[in-house]
């Protein structure tokens with residue numbers, strides 16, 4: 001029988017969070033095994049995932065430290081302005097709006113964040129894995145995991161055995177490792193679906209992200225770079241659309257033909273970008289929030305969607321996962337340099353402490369934002385319009401919001 005592969009850390013899940021963490025650790029000289037149950041190359045295909053992520057400035061550092069930022073095949077597009085408005089479908093947005101300009105957030109704030117296509121990140125990850133000699137990738141692979149007091153043993157279906165000090169669950173929302181550890185989870189269904197697509201439009205977006213709060217749920221348009229192949233002859237002005245609707249209505253909208261679908265987008269977006277034309281496929285996702293009651297167990301930590309899922313209202317889901325990876329990466333690199341046990345109690349406790357408050361705050365904030373804005377109650381409408389106008393005038397508060405959203 002072949003001798004086991006001994007690594008310091010084993011990561012289950014080669015998605016954006018697990019994959020970035022693996023590259024970050026390998027770049028710092030740690031030995032890592034990454035196991036994904038799915039084959040990775042098909043995830044690079046445009047039909048696999050149509051999402052584009054808004055990556056906050058604070059998350060960019062992870063992609064840089066992981067060596068991924070510079071090899072993204074489609075250059076990230078900056079978000080330099082954000083406008084938040086309140087309104088109704090088919091009517092002009094309320095005149096009371098919040099406008100954020102990244103230059104007001106401080107000298108270190110070149111942009112609020114960057115738009116990155118989900119598949120562009122997958123391509124960069126898949127290209128980066130083989131560049132690290134101490135990173136061992138197994139995909140597609142079925143695994144069984146045994147966590148003991150002294151080490152973790154991962155048994156793959158092909159007979160490979162992996163030993164590690166720590167195992168990281170980065171398997172997304174249905175994390176089998178979390179379930180195996182018996183970690184309880186609280187779920188908040190929203191009865192909403194997220195509709196995601198890209199549109200080409202007549203006028204430039206000037207790097208402006210628009211968050212338009214409508215009674216059925218938020219509607220966001222996010223600035224993307226020009227596309228050579230979205231339309232015959234190319235599309236110079238492109239935005240990503242993320243939009244929440246009640247489940248039944250979302251299903252009806254998804255079934256519309258292109259012309260009617262474009263009209264529904266236009267009624268929510270308004271006229272500032274000129275005429276819009278949907279390009280490529282549309283996707284829909286059921287929205288819910290989810291929180292694991294703790295993020296650690298014997299020689300196990302949870303990161304990304306395995307630990308938490310939030311409403312996409314503020315585009316912060318992946319950013320929260322990247323913050324997990326930054327915190328865990330820093331702890332593990334420091335522990336390895338100090339020759340400490342990477343799966344020991346000390347590391348686990350520090351990780352739980354480092355992430356608890358941040359995750360709870362973001363979950364609470366996105367949940368409350370959705371409840372405050374996704375309704376047509378006239379009292380709440382007045383309160384939020386007054387709140388929007390007040391925040392717009394209060395410069396220090398605005399600056400605080402901006403820096404927080406940027407993860408600075």
Ligand SMILES: Cc1cc2nc3c(=O)[nH]c(=O)nc-3n(C[C@H](O)[C@H](O)[C@H](O)COP(=O)(O)OP(=O)(O)OC[C@H]3O[C@@H](n4cnc5c(N)ncnc54)[C@H](O)[C@@H]3O)c2cc1C
Pocket residue numbers: 012013014015016017018035036037038051052053054055170171172173176194195196242285303304305306312315316317318319320321
């Ligand atoms: C409509 C919508 C829009 C969004 N927009 C944004 C946005 O603008 N900005 C943002 O920050 N976030 C956004 N998010 C959230 C973001 O998509 C998630 O937070 C992110 O994908 C989580 O990454 P992850 O690596 O934790 O998990 P996943 O992306 O789910 O990856 C999990 C990986 O683990 C693998 N896996 C699964 N099971 C196993 C197993 N048993 N063993 C081994 N491997 C396994 C999978 O194959 C996959 O590769 C959005 C979400 C939605 C629904």
